[in-house]
Amino acid sequence: MEPADAEANAVCRRLAGELFPWDITRALELALLKTFCLPSISGLLERTGEFTTRPRKRYDDTGLMVAELLRWGPASAAGQAVIRRMNRIHGAYAIGNRDFLYVLSTFVAEPIRWLQRYGWRPLSAHEQTCLYRFWRQVGEAMGITAIPAGLEELLAFNRRVEAEAFRAADSNQRVADATLAMLLADWPAPLRPPLRRVLLALVGAEVCGSLGWSCSPGWLQQLVLLALRLRSRLARRWPRRPGSTRFYSERPTPSYGEEFALEQLGPPAMLPRLNQPRWQGSQRRIGLTGGIASGKSTAGRWLSERAGLPVLDADLFAREALAPGSAGEAAVRERYGDAVPWDAHGLDRAALGRLVFSNPAERTWLEQLVHPLVRQRFEEELARLADAPVVALMIPLLFEAGLQSLCSEVWLIDCEESQQRQRLMARNGLSEAEARARIAAQWPLARKRPLADVVLDNRGGVEALEAGLARSLALGGSGDRAAPTS
Structure with missing residues (x-):
C-alpha cells in the first residue's frame, strides 16, 4: 500500500468514526437513495426483492460493510474479508461497470456535499482527496474499471451520470418507498407523515422527480437546513472520550442486535453458498x-496432457445439462419455444447464446437452471476420482457460480481485455459488439484477481503460460501470487 493510501485510510477512519460519524452516515444514506434514481440499479434491486421484502436487513448489511471498511481500511484483513464478501454477493447479478462506478462516486461526492451544506465545517481539500483515495482502493479491489484518475474527474463523472441517467421509473419509486418506510417504521404512526416531509426536504428536485416524490416546500427545506446546522454546532461542543469512535458497526442494529458476524451479511437465500469453506480434504x-478466451482451455490441455492430471470441464457438463432429451433442454424449449431452434442434434447453442447474452434477466434464468446441474456433475466425478492425489476443475464462472467450495486452491488465467476480445472474435466468428457483450456478461478479470490464490499471466506466448503452470503445480499452489482464500 502506498503511503498516501495509508494516510487516506487513517484520515477517513477519523472522519467517519470520530469527527463526523452522524453526518457521514446520513450522507451515505442519501448516496444510497440517489442510486435508486438509475432504473438499471433500482430494477435489479427490485428483482432481487432484498430492498422491497427485506429493506431493514439489506440496509443494515450495507451500513455494516461500509462501516467496517472505514473502520479497518480496505487493505486490512477485515477490510479484505468485507470486499471478498461483497464481490461474491455482487457476482450473482449482472451489474454493469458504470453502475458500480456511479455508486462508488456517490460515496465520495455525498459526504463532501453534506458536510458543505449541513456540517459544522466542510471537508478540507486534503480530506476530500483522502476520501477519493480511500474509495478508489475499494473500487480497485472490487475490480471496478475506468475509475477516474483524480477527485475532480470522479466528481465530474458523478454529475454527468446524474444529469444524463436519472429518470423516473416505477422500480425507482417502489424501492425508494420501501426504504423510506423502513426508516420511518420505528416512529409512532402519527409522526410518520410529517417526518416523511422532513426527510424529503433533504432531497433535491432531480431526485424527487426520478423517484416519483413531491418536493417539500421551500420554507421546510430552509427550516431543516437551519436545524441541521444547529445540530452540528451543538455536536461539535458535546464532550466525548478522546479516541472513542462511533462507527455504525459498533452500535446495535435492528437486524442483528448487539453484535454481528460477517457470515450473517447477504441475501438469506445466498448465505449457504457464501459461507461454504474451501475444500479441506x-x-x-x-x-x-x-475470463472468456483468456486461455483456460490451453491451460487445461497442458494439465491433462503434460502433467497427466484428470481435468473436469464445466463447459462439458453444461453441454450435458442441455443435451437432447435432458430436463434442461425441455426447460429451455418450454421457455423460449421457436426463439431457440433445435434439431436432431439438440438446441442451437449459438442462438441461445445470442439470446441470453443480450438479456441479463434471461442469462440469470439460464444460469440458475444449469449451475446446479453442473455442480452435481462435479460432485459425481470428484467422488469417482476420490483416490487421485490432484484433480483440476476447469470452471469459467467459478466465482460467479460460487463453486470455490469445490476447490482447495484457485488459479486464474489472466490477460488483457483487448486480447480476450481479439481471441473471441477469431475463435467464435463474433463481431466486436458481440465479443464485448460476452466479456461484459462475466466478472472482469480485475475483479477476480484479488480472489485467486495464483494468477497466471497469459499476455505473452504459450511457453510463458506453461512455465507458470509448471511452477505453480510444483509449488503446491503458492505460485505467482497468493491471495486470501475465504
Whole structure:
C-alpha cells in the first residue's frame, strides 16, 4: 500500500468514526437513495426483492460493510474479508461497470456535499482527496474499471451520470418507498407523515422527480437546513472520550442486535453458498478459471496432457445439462419455444447464446437452471476420482457460480481485455459488439484477481503460460501470487 493510501485510510477512519460519524452516515444514506434514481440499479434491486421484502436487513448489511471498511481500511484483513464478501454477493447479478462506478462516486461526492451544506465545517481539500483515495482502493479491489484518475474527474463523472441517467421509473419509486418506510417504521404512526416531509426536504428536485416524490416546500427545506446546522454546532461542543469512535458497526442494529458476524451479511437465500469453506480434504483440487478466451482451455490441455492430471470441464457438463432429451433442454424449449431452434442434434447453442447474452434477466434464468446441474456433475466425478492425489476443475464462472467450495486452491488465467476480445472474435466468428457483450456478461478479470490464490499471466506466448503452470503445480499452489482464500 502506498503511503498516501495509508494516510487516506487513517484520515477517513477519523472522519467517519470520530469527527463526523452522524453526518457521514446520513450522507451515505442519501448516496444510497440517489442510486435508486438509475432504473438499471433500482430494477435489479427490485428483482432481487432484498430492498422491497427485506429493506431493514439489506440496509443494515450495507451500513455494516461500509462501516467496517472505514473502520479497518480496505487493505486490512477485515477490510479484505468485507470486499471478498461483497464481490461474491455482487457476482450473482449482472451489474454493469458504470453502475458500480456511479455508486462508488456517490460515496465520495455525498459526504463532501453534506458536510458543505449541513456540517459544522466542510471537508478540507486534503480530506476530500483522502476520501477519493480511500474509495478508489475499494473500487480497485472490487475490480471496478475506468475509475477516474483524480477527485475532480470522479466528481465530474458523478454529475454527468446524474444529469444524463436519472429518470423516473416505477422500480425507482417502489424501492425508494420501501426504504423510506423502513426508516420511518420505528416512529409512532402519527409522526410518520410529517417526518416523511422532513426527510424529503433533504432531497433535491432531480431526485424527487426520478423517484416519483413531491418536493417539500421551500420554507421546510430552509427550516431543516437551519436545524441541521444547529445540530452540528451543538455536536461539535458535546464532550466525548478522546479516541472513542462511533462507527455504525459498533452500535446495535435492528437486524442483528448487539453484535454481528460477517457470515450473517447477504441475501438469506445466498448465505449457504457464501459461507461454504474451501475444500479441506487431502486431495488437492485446483480450480482453474479466468475470463472468456483468456486461455483456460490451453491451460487445461497442458494439465491433462503434460502433467497427466484428470481435468473436469464445466463447459462439458453444461453441454450435458442441455443435451437432447435432458430436463434442461425441455426447460429451455418450454421457455423460449421457436426463439431457440433445435434439431436432431439438440438446441442451437449459438442462438441461445445470442439470446441470453443480450438479456441479463434471461442469462440469470439460464444460469440458475444449469449451475446446479453442473455442480452435481462435479460432485459425481470428484467422488469417482476420490483416490487421485490432484484433480483440476476447469470452471469459467467459478466465482460467479460460487463453486470455490469445490476447490482447495484457485488459479486464474489472466490477460488483457483487448486480447480476450481479439481471441473471441477469431475463435467464435463474433463481431466486436458481440465479443464485448460476452466479456461484459462475466466478472472482469480485475475483479477476480484479488480472489485467486495464483494468477497466471497469459499476455505473452504459450511457453510463458506453461512455465507458470509448471511452477505453480510444483509449488503446491503458492505460485505467482497468493491471495486470501475465504
